[in-house]
Amino acid sequence: MSDDKIEEKEKKNFIDEIIQSDLQNETHAGRVHMRFPPEPNGYLHIGHAKAIWINFETAKKYGGKTNLRFDDTNPVKEDLEYVEAIKQDINWLGYEWEGEALYTSNYFGQLYEYAEKLIVDGHAYVDESTPDQIAEMKGTHKLPGTDSPYRDRTAEENLLEFRKMKAGDYADGTKVLRAKIDMAAPNMLMRDPIIYRVKHAHHHNTGDKWCIYPMYDFAHGQSDSIEGITHSCCSLEFMHHRPLYDWFIEKLGIFPSKQYEFARMNVAYMITSKRRLLKLVENNLVNGWDDPRMSTISGLRRRGYLPQSIRRFCELTGVQKRDNLQEMDLLESVIRDDLNEIATRVMVVTDPIKLVITNYPEGQVEELPSVNNPQDEAAGKHMMSFSKEIWIDRDDFMLDPPKKYFRLAPDKHVRLKGAYIVKADSYKTDADGRVSEVHCTYFPESKSGSDNSGIKVKGTMHWVDTTSGVPVELRLYDRLFTDPTPNSHEDKDFLEFYNEASLVVNDMAIAEAYLAKVRDDESLQFMRKGYFVKDKDSTPEKLILNRTVELRNSWAKQQKKQK
RNA sequence: UGACCCAUGGUGUAAUUGGUAACACACCAGUUUUUGGUACUGGCAUUCAAGGUUCGAGUCCUUGUGGGUCAACCA
Numbered sequence: 219m220s221d222d223k224i225e226e227k228e229k230k231n232f233i234d235e236i237i238q239s240d241l242q243n244e245t246h247a248g249r250v251h252m253r254f255p256p257e258p259n260g261y262l263h264i265g266h267a268k269a270i271w272i273n274f275e276t277a278k279k280y281g282g283k284t285n286l287r288f289d290d291t292n293p294v295k296e297d298l299e300y301v302e303a304i305k306q307d308i309n310w311l312g313y314e315w316e317g318e319a320l321y322t323s324n325y326f327g328q329l330y331e332y333a334e335k336l337i338v339d340g341h342a343y344v345d346e347s348t349p350d351q352i353a354e355m356k357g358t359h360k361l362p363g364t365d366s367p368y369r370d371r372t373a374e375e376n377l378l379e380f381r382k383m384k385a386g387d388y389a390d391g392t393k394v395l396r397a398k399i400d401m402a403a404p405n406m407l408m409r410d411p412i413i414y415r416v417k418h419a420h421h422h423n424t425g426d427k428w429c430i431y432p433m434y435d436f437a438h439g440q441s442d443s444i445e446g447i448t449h450s451c452c453s454l455e456f457m458h459h460r461p462l463y464d465w466f467i468e469k470l471g472i473f474p475s476k477q478y479e480f481a482r483m484n485v486a487y488m489i490t491s492k493r494r495l496l497k498l499v500e501n502n503l504v505n506g507w508d509d510p511r512m513s514t515i516s517g518l519r520r521r522g523y524l525p526q527s528i529r530r531f532c533e534l535t536g537v538q539k540r541d542n543l544q545e546m547d548l549l550e551s552v553i554r555d556d557l558n559e560i561a562t563r564v565m566v567v568t569d570p571i572k573l574v575i576t577n578y579p580e581g582q583v584e585e586l587p588s589v590n591n592p593q594d595e596a597a598g599k600h601m602m603s604f605s606k607e608i609w610i611d612r613d614d615f616m617l618d619p620p621k622k623y624f625r626l627a628p629d630k631h632v633r634l635k636g637a638y639i640v641k642a643d644s645y646k647t648d649a650d651g652r653v654s655e656v657h658c659t660y661f662p663e664s665k666s667g668s669d670n671s672g673i674k675v676k677g678t679m680h681w682v683d684t685t686s687g688v689p690v691e692l693r694l695y696d697r698l699f700t701d702p703t704p705n706s707h708e709d710k711d712f713l714e715f716y717n718e719a720s721l722v723v724n725d726m727a728i729a730e731a732y733l734a735k736v737r738d739d740e741s742l743q744f745m746r747k748g749y750f751v752k753d754k755d756s757t758p759e760k761l762i763l764n765r766t767v768e769l770r771n772s773w774a775k776q777q778k779k780q781k
Numbered sequence: 782u783g784a785c786c787c788a789u790g791g792u793g794u795a796a797u798u799g800g801u802a803a804c805a806c807a808c809c810a811g812u813u814u815u816u817g818g819u820a821c822u823g824g825c826a827u828u829c830a831a832g833g834u835u836c837g838a839g840u841c842c843u844u845g846u847g848g849g850u851c852a853a854c855c856a
Contacts, residue, residue, distance in 0.1 A: 229795065229804090257856050292855060349854060356852055360782050363852090394854055404784040406852045415854035434856050457786065458851050481787085481849095534805065536794040538787090541849060545792050548806045558819065565816095593819070624817070633815055666815065678815045745816045773817040 231537035233272070233478060237280055237449060246448045250282025253447050254308070254315070255289045255322075255438070258300035258422070262307045263513045264528070265490040268483040271532035272451055274313040285445055286315035290323045291437045293421035301422075307515040312525045322441050323423040329432045330384065332440055332470050333395060333414055337376045341469050342413065343369055344379035345396050352394070355401070356409055362402035363409045369398065383416055386429045390416050397436075399465065407462050411435055439463035442475035450475050453482040454539065480537050485544045486702035488513040494705060494712055503716055504698070510753075510764050511698045511720050521695065522741065522751030522766030524560075527553040546697065550767050554749070557766065561743035562590050562597070562736075565635065565680040566729040568692065568747065570609040572655045573626075573681065575640060578606040583685055586666065588636050588730075600732050603686040604637050609728050614679050615642065615656050624677030626656065633678045635745065639664035639671060680745045686731040690761045692724040693753065733761060743769070 230238075241248060252273040256266065277284040286308065290296045305319060336342040345352065345368045357363030371379075376395075383393050395414035403409055413436035418429045439462075442450045450463075457479045467474055489495065490513050498504045498512070507514050510521035518528065531552045535544050565588075584604045591597035610626070619627040626632045631641045638660040646655040664671035698720045704712035729744075736742065742750045748768040756762045 231794090255856090259856080289856065295855070352854080353852075358782095358852065359784075362783095391854065406784090409852080412854055417854080431854095433854075438856085454786075455850065456856090458784085479786085486792090534793080538794075540787050542793065545806065548793070551806055554818090563816075592816085622817090635815060637815095639815095669815085675815085677817080680816075743816085743818080746818070747816090769816080769818050771817070776817085 229536070232539065233276055233449070233451060233480065233537055234279075236478060237276065240448070241280065249446075249448055250277055250280040251285070251316075251446055251448045252277040252282060252451065253285040253287050253442065253445065255287045255441075255452075256304055257289045257292070257295070258297060258304060259292075259295040260300060260492045260495075261507045262304055262515045263490045263495070264485055264488060264515070264518065265482055265513075266307075267311060267515060267528050268532050268535070269451075269453065270308060270311060270313060271529060272480065272537055275529075275533075276449075276451070282448075283316040284313070285317070285320055285447070287320040287322060287441060287445070288423075289434070289438065289441075290321055290421070290423060291432050291434060293417065293419040293431065296422055298422045303516070307519075310515065310519060310525055311528060320445065321423050322437050323421060325437070325441055325444055326424060326428055326432070328444060329437060329440055330430075332466075332472075333380065333432070333436070334377065336397065336413075336466075336469060337380055337395075338373050339469065340373055340398065342395055342397050343371050343376050344383065345369075345394050345410075345412075346392065349391060352412070356406065357401070359406070365401050366396070366410065369410070380414070383414070383430050384428075386418070388416050390418055392416060395430075397462075397466070405458055405461055407435070407458050408465070411462060435459060435462050436466065439466050439475060439477070440470065440472065442477075443467055443470075443473040446473055447475045450477045452477060452479055454479045455482075479539070481539050481541055483532070483535055483544060484542060484703075485513070485549065486546050487697040487699050487704075488546070489699070489705055489712065491705065497713070498698075498716075501713070503713070510693070511695050520754065520764065522557075522749060522764055523553055524556050524741070527556045530556070543703065553767055554770065557741050557743065557749045559593050560591070561741040561749055562600075562732075563588070563592070563743050563745050564730055564732050565602070565682055566690065566692075566727055566733070566744040566747065566750075567609040567611050567680070567682045567687075568724055568727045569612040570682075570726065570728050571612050571615065571653055572684070573608050573610045573640070574655060574657045575606050575608070575660045576643070576657050577659045580606060582606065583683075586636050588732075602636065602730050602732070603683045604634075605683050605685050607684045608634070609682045609684060609687060610656070610679060612653070615645070615653060617645070617653070624675075625679060626658075626677075631673055631675045633664070633666075633675045634681050635678050636666045637681070638662070638666070639669075639673050639675055680747075682728050682730050687728040688731060688734050688761065689725075690727050690729045690733060690763055692727045692750070692763055692765065694722040694724060694765045696720050696722075729761070733763075736761075741766075 254270050254273045274284045345366050355364045394412045396410045397413050399408045401409045414430050417431050460477050463477050508516035508520045531549050585601045586604050587599045588602050614625045616627050626642050633639045640658040640660045642658045644657045645653050648654040661671045699715040700717050701715040704715040749766040750763040753762040753764045
């Protein structure tokens, strides 16, 4: 239901408007071709998911195609390991790129030809200034830059020098190729940008073939052009690159791909900076890149999020050019909504105390049916055992309950979900004075499905039979930070907002026997608790479950308000 | 002492391109319920400011104000 849930009137964002207008004017003969161009230097996160969604969904909407292109122009930062992880994440999100995955590095030959053409046409020159000198000559926002002494070399000399760069005659950092544009341009990027640098480094794809590598600006637009990309959508921070993007395409006289920029999606309490994510991993504040608290796609997956939920979240948050901070409430609402439809209902007691049914026959065990999903009759049922002694949650019994407490208390009636109505009679306490055992009587004629007891109860509780319950470890996650925008504080490091309680491990929970044979990817709803999924750390001896998200809980909210 | 982008409720997106603010989340109040879940009902903004054009402006113009981005041989 997830994706088709919204359709309604087909909301148009500014990219749709551009494409529809292009389609109408037959700008590219009705062709729509987009691309997702990650640099393989890290794992994909929720922000990438948005970019992926925009490109793939938009292309799909107009019968177009989307390429996957690894933007791998900097050999020292990139690695094959990331290439594979990125592919897996995109597929998991539900998208298939056009043909084979592509690599900017496969265009190095073509890009080199382009560079020579630029030189021959007098639009590029080899500069021998030091990095410091080049920075110095760049000027500032307020002051124009100054021309490099190498700016007016002849095309012949430039070509010779550039070829020597390629041949490996020069050491790293000694020479660069720069586009000859305008050292006084208000846009700093147009002040004779460096387009090729010497880098004697091994490349994950091209090996040792090259010792000069193109810069982003001299690779991205041209790669788009080579692939015939019609609409190249990227985030706002590349806006200032657009004039350069257009400049190269014009000077080279190649296919006119166009760049459009959208605002990246920010989510409250999440960070998407690679550098900071890495810091969390390195400082062991999380258990790796796929820690269920991480904003990475692999983390969200391990947490139990569904791909269709992430897609719908992307859809609901829209596409626009203004800064935005999406609330986590929306993400959680979407995931709950989807999980509600597919999650198998099970009962798990998180803080067990024993409930003894004094009038239940000693040694008797009943098998009772439990509906797998009330939203979906086809999901069927599973059986649960029921006997004289069962586990209930500690906070489902109170000696001195507040008003409107519908759970168990002395002399109060309550229904045990799928079983019988019971009435609490007495209780026992442990050495610390805490309730350890509740004794009750049950009403045989109130059996679920054939209740003719006439007793009305306000509350229904979950429970687990002591004869078949299995111990499980629960990993309860909360937001990773205590502040919605942890990296927006100039005076404080984002780690100061690390939420120490973002992971709470519960190792005393007891689950109904069904859990013992739950599938690895089966979405579960622990009734009255939340949605869970099996974690990969589980072993045959020890079942570990991650909490995806809590159930909405108006009772808890009300209680909180009263304090 | 620059250039560019942006500005609708608590949050996020809409508004037939000038025709009288919609949807979702959140929140509040209820109904239903063998999950205090789900479902359902109702409530919740005159569009940053000030001028202007117009019969009519969230949409156009002007001037402000506020926020963001840009000076890596990174992408």
